[in-house]
Amino acid sequence: MATDCPLLLGLVEEFVSGLVDSKAKDAAAGSTLTSDYFVVISPPCLTSSQPHTRARGVQLLSEVLSECSGSLTEKEVLPPGSAVSILRSLFQDVHVQSLMLVERACVYNMLLNLMATRETELKSLGSDFVFGFVQSMDGERDPRNLLLAFQIASNIIHQGYDLGKFAEELFEVTSCYFPIDFSPPPNDPHGITKEELILALRAILTGTSKFAEFLLPLIIEKVDSDVQSAKLDSLQTLAACVSQYDHKDLAEFLEGLWTSIRREVFHTSSEKIEAAGLSALTALTSCVSRSVLSSDSEDCLSTFLNLVIKDCKHHLSEPDLRLVWPSAKLLQAACSASIRASHIITAAVMPSLIEQYNSRTQCSHRRTLLEVGQKFVQSLNVSLLTEExxxxxxxxxxxxxxxxxxxxxxxxxxxxxxxxxxxxxxxxxxxxxxxxxxxxxxxxxxxxxxxxxxxxxxxxxxxxxxxxxxxxxxxxxxxxxxxxxxxxxCVIGMVRQRCLSALASVSSQPIIIQQSTPVLLELISAAHTGSVPFTVEDVVLACRSLQRIAEQVQDTEDTGRCFHDIIIPRLLSLALQAALQGEDAPRPSPLVEESVLSAMVPVISTSCSRLQPKLAEETAFKAVSLFLNGNVSFLPDNSFPSNIQLLKGDCWRQSQMVCLLMACVCSSPRTVEVPHLDELLSALEELSCSSSHTLSYTSAAKCFAGLINKRSPGAALDSLIQRTVKRVFSELESPNSTVHFQVFTLMIWVAKALLIRYHPQSTALTDKLFSLLDDADLGWVAADGFSLLMSDSSDILNKACHADLRIMYRQRFFSENSKKLVQGFHAATERKPNYLKALSNIVNKLPKQVQVTELPALLSLLLEALSCPDLSVQLSTLSCLEPVLVDPPPALIQQLEALVSRLLALTSSPAMVVRIGSLRCIHALSHFPAHEILPFRARVLRALAKPLDDKKRLVRSEAVRARGEWFLLGSPGGR
Amino acid sequence: MSNRLENANPVIFQRSGERLLTASEEDEDVHDPIDEREIFDILQSINDPEHPLSLEELNVVEQVRVKVDDPGNTVGIEFTPTIPHCSMATLIGLSIKVKLLRSLPDRFKIDVHITPGSHASEDAVNKQLADKERVAAALENSSLLEVVNQCLSTRNI
Structure with a gap:
């Protein structure tokens, strides 16, 4: 291996002198061993007299290091001690700030790298490391590099590096950026924001109490400045830093900090600064409250609070109550910090507030004092309270x-x-x-x-x-x-309404419910028998109150018993009695009204959806036996005939009760077994395909869908779906069928039930839906059906009913099917509006992020939809355009001409909602980049003169707002 | 503008709430006449040139001082400067006038003047505001237009 050494040295020299670019890098990265030698030989090039050479040296070193830590983390590549030697030569010989931007970034990355892998070695350098770092970052100006440097500084503080005597230096070199004042250039590719920098810097400044003596005077100075953002940042930093501090760190600055905070809260015009000031005060007070009292020293909490009380309390008793709110807010902020603080402040403030209230005579003053008192009581943190x-x-x-x-x-x-x-x-x-x-x-x-x-x-x-x-x-x-x-x-309806809502409001404890719900049931039953002439509205309100109680009461076995054993059977029994009354009854019971039944549904489904599976199972069992077999044994007031057949659909009064069955069986937790499921499903399918009564067949279809959605996957489910799909398709295709709408309703609900659980067979149904858009009779209904598919329904197939619901199903459906819509639109001849309506129904329900990314592909269609004559299409397109216009994608700006002329045309639409929607969009357009929309200014202003004289006030006010903004565009002092 | 505020500590009034929506306003077929409250709603959000407050909060405009005759095509506004020597009175009047010119159909004749007895040089200001050509000339002046536009900008704090 030693033979490699001279070769490598040569390569390195070539590289650093700028001759060859990649070979040394390749050589170093290619072999793990070479990096040993490399580290040994690289320091010399850092000491080179040529600045250029040094720069290249740094670059090479950094790349090699990141290569090492990136690919070979498990192996310790660098020999021990080499990190120290690299750093020594780096800190001694390289003047980092004289390097170029990229090379400075290399240095920071190298430090981060070494800190991640060689923590102990770096710590052995002691405070020299900190000093070296301080020297290298001193004067850094680029925000990208600053983020790196802040990261290093924050690591130094939070990972316990020894600051030694260089704490002040480290503070100086970072705090000179405080408060951050940075606005990224437009189209900044790096995406660094002011907030990012602020948070990174705050993490350093607030990280250690060693900085307290330097940071606090700086904060006071910046809060006293005139720049709003500096004030805000300083106050927030203050609130963040004191959580780390001991009261001794704070002691000498308390007075100065208090003066600054007080001034800001008293005199600011910005709510943000006020809120930041108040939370800083709370943080300060709770820091001081943590102090441990010793026998000889003074209690600094009471000293501090006395200061606060002295400055604020007299405002509470001034005759015109001018500064009462800011003072009260300050006192409350301090009061909410700790138990001791709350005792001290309450003792100082409450007597005078009470006395003030009793001595004042003006109502407005008394009210203000009462409000102050209320805020005080509120500020006493409930969680802090102890026995006293x-x-x-x-x-x-x-x-x-x-x-x-x-x-x-x-x-x-x-x-x-x-x-x-x-x-x-x-x-x-x-x-x-x-x-x-x-x-x-x-x-x-x-x-x-x-x-x-x-x-x-x-x-x-x-x-x-x-x-x-x-x-x-x-x-x-x-x-x-x-x-x-x-x-x-004889009481007027209003009073009864209020009493009902009060009854619901007080019923939060099980013990109260046992008294309050009988009253509501008594009302419903009296309405049925006609002993008291209650209206349909009264009964609906009573049901709403029951629903509210079911929602807010604690979910315990007792309350569950109350609902499942008393309320639900009672409601079913009353509804059944009403349904069994013939046409010849002297006075029709209000309980056969659709609005009453629909109000009962949420009462039952809310109580079944609570987490009492055993009770829900009992109720499901009873309901199924009632609806399938006519078993009435569990109902109170049992005088029913024995041959009840509710699902046969002969009489609409009886068959519409299927909505109550839906509430009983479709909303319980998924563990609850529904008995006789197959029998029930086929009865429901039959009812939904044969009944001619809307509420009956719709509820049967919904109930069917709700059960299918929760049924466990497998062959049984698949064959059931196939059977239903076959039946639906054959009915839809037979031209003579009289039940098109019924079958369509079943199809759309089943499609929804399958779509939201990502069942593969949903595609067959949704594809059928797309093809129906071109149908002469059902096209329009099919377009509306998409809105049903995409929205949450209130009574079934939603989260509260424990439905099998995947959260991203809308996005998935949209991305799988948007192409079909576009193709269908272009292929269609007569029924293009159906496609536009379907599109707007789908797009409307998508989250904005998805809308924005998908919009370019659909823009031409949406613009087309704006000129579609159908009002509901225009309306839904406008409502989906409006949020997109707030942050316009580039594709939209290219189509500005078409957009503006279509929107302006819509301002004279016959429907006021469309006029309002289009004016809102035009208003949003005024915030587009000025140079893009300036050419349209004169035209828009002229066109908007007309809606100023619209006959509807709501339209006029939108026009006034939009025209005002367009006038400001391109005008001095405007935008 | 001088550096010193003329009225550094004005009395602040509570803002009225949103206009309540009535059923007839939502009905397509009913014609809603332009009324005092509607004009007041247009004016209430105008910013004061000196304070970060609206004219409503300073009680410079009040609903009772708005007169509208929708069929007769006239609007009359009286505004009340916060102090009798307010040098901003003309500017406030001009802002009100411009806001109405931008916000009302051009069939209206707009008359803006100072509440009688609330300002030292009431007549002079009223005369300036009533003179069409002087108003037009003022709006040609870009630095004046700049201040007016600032008063008419929607505040976003």
Missing amino acids: NALSPYRSSLCSIVFSALSETNDSLEITATQLLTSLAQQQGLLEESDIELAVDHLTKLLLTEEDERVVAAVDCAGALAALHPGQFISKMIPRLRIEIVDFV
């Missing part, structure tokens, strides 16, 4: 304020008081029984007598209180609400 709540001493006075405000006549005061009550209620163990009792009284009164916003606040508050103190609600509020809902026949 900081608010306990003020409980009684706060409560009396709240209750007195609740009995005022002023709207906003009442709303704020309710919010304060909500916050108080959320503090664990603060309120006492007597307070709750009073609160419940007040809330009930509010619910029954007031209107609008106050009720919304009261309902929320009742919900929050009931979650923690169910007892009072059961004994007082629910009976009262029951009387209002069921007994008072």
Whole structure:
């Protein structure tokens, strides 16, 4: 091997002197052993007097090193000690900043490389390594290299290299870039952003408490500057760094930092800076709170907080309350930092707030004080609270304020008081029984007598209180609400509606549900028997309340029992009673209405989808035996005839109940077995292909699809699908068939069920759908069908129903089928609009990222769609264009002429939604690169004069907005 | 513009909420007349030349000081400078006028003037704003147009 040495030396010399480019590299990379020699001989070329030679030397060295660590990580290629010798010669002999950009990058990469592989060796260099690095990066200006250099510095700090006496040097050489002010050039190929640099630098500056004495004065200086972005960056850096610090590091700067933060919060116009200031204050306070008290030193937390309180508290009691909000926010920020801080601040602020409130007479002032108080209560971090709540001493006075405000006549005061009550209620163990009792009284009164916003606040508050103190609600509020809902026949609809929503809102605990749901069931049953003249809307609202309860209640066995053993059988029984009433019944029950049944579906499906598989299985079993065999034994009020056949489809009142079957069997977790599945499926298929009642055949098709979607894969499923597909196709192809729409509905739902689980047989169905676009009767419906395929349906085949749903199915469907659409469009003669509609239905539901990448291929079609006469096509195209226009792809800019003229034509469309959509797009166009759209300015302004006088206000306001932006384009002071 | 603010600490007013959408506004066939609130909505977002606040927040424009006669094609605006010696009054008036010229159909005659009794040189400003040619000439002046456009730009903080 020694013979290689002179040869290699020669090659290296050739390379570094610029004669041959690749041989030395190849030689070095080709053989692992050569790198040993290489490392031995390379230092001399770094010491060469020729700058050019040194540069080439660095380049070569770096490439060889990355080669070594890249391909041969498992083998230690470099002999021990060589890293040190390379670095010594590098730091001593090469003046890095005099090298070219690329070679500097090589140096940084080399350092990163060595840090990754030779950590111990580098650490043995001690602080010399840090010094060498500081020297080499001093003066770096290129953002690409800076990112590398920041990475090295951050490694030095976080991997525990010895900074020695060079901490200040390292800080100086990095902090000179703070705050980062960098805006990448347009079309920057490297894609470095300001944020990246900011975060990289922040990681260094905040990485060690050794920097505290240098960083904190720098932060104070930068917060005091005039540049907004510098302020923001400094405050965020401050919030980040103090988490590493000890209170001793902070001590001497606390006052200066506080002055700066206070000034920013008091005087800034930017919400971002205010928020950054507040979170910096919280971070500071919690850092100081960590200090350990010793007997002789002063408590620096209370010193600091006294400073804060001194500067802020008097603003809370000034007569015009001018600076009350900023001061309150500062105090709250400090208050939320730690338990001790919250005790100190509450003790200082609460008495004066309470006194202020009691002495003021103006409603607006009292309201402001109440709001401040509410924010304070909120800022007491619930998770921090221990046995002793900081608010306990003020409980009684706060409560009396709240209750007195609740009995005022002023709207906003009442709303704020309710919010304060909500916050108080959320503090664990603060309120006492007597307070709750009073609160419940007040809330009930509010619910029954007031209107609008106050009720919304009261309902929320009742919900929050009931979650923690169910007892009072059961004994007082629910009976009262029951009387209002069921007994008072003459109450106006509004009050009943409110009571229903309040009932739903308080029902979050199992114990409350057992009292509240019977009230709702009583309403539904009374509506059915006609004993109280409830309307269809009342019943729908009651079902919604049940649904809300089912969604929000804790998922436990008890609540599951309540729903599965009482509520679901009861609903099924009432619906069945209504369905069995003949045409001759004196008064049709509201329970046969489609809207009522559709409102019952989510109640049942939500409770079946909860994680109680055993209960869901029981319900599925009962429902299947009811629908298949007419088994009514589990239903309450059992006086039904014995020969019920719900799936036969003779009577629409009975067959439409299949939607309730769907809710029972299609939404349970996938582990739940549905009994008699094959029998059930064929009955459903039969019903969906034969019924003439829309709700019946659609629900049967959905139920069929929901079951197929969850069925385990295998031969049984495949043959079932093949049978159905065959039947569907033959019905669709027979010209005399009377059930085209029914069969089509079944097909589209089955297609969806298979498509979303990536079942291979879905292709046959979707291809059929594409071919139907050219059909005279079904073409239009087929185009609409794509919207069904692409969107989430609310009651079935969605995630909440535990459907087998792959998240990317839309993208996959689109990329597999977009070509078919384009081809079909060009081949079609009469029915081109169907294709455009199908396209817009598909594209509309795709995520924007996919839209943008696929758009160039489809742009001509979309532009075509804009001039398609069908309104819904125009509308959906506009709605899918609008987000794309925010960040226009280059392909779009080339088609600007066509786009602008079509959009302008649409501003005089007869449909106002189209006019609005096109004006929004024109508005978005005004943010395109100015030089591209400037030629259109005059034309657009002229054309937009007309919609300014549109007869619809909504159109006019869009026109005003769009025209204003186009006027600013290319005008001085504008854009 | 001088470096010192004339009114460094103005009283800030609450902004009105969004106009509530009514059923008739969503109905294709109903004709919505141009009303006071609509004009006010056009004006409320104009920026003050001195403060990072809108004219609505400074109470310079108010809905009660907007008069509209849609069939008669006239619009009348009274605006109230924050202090009686405000040197920006003409500029604010000009911004209001330009905003309306850009936003209303050209059938309207637009009259912008100062709320009586709220400014020291009320008559002079009113006269300037009413003179069509002086307004046109002012908008030829690119530095003036620049300030007006800045007042009319949508704020994005």
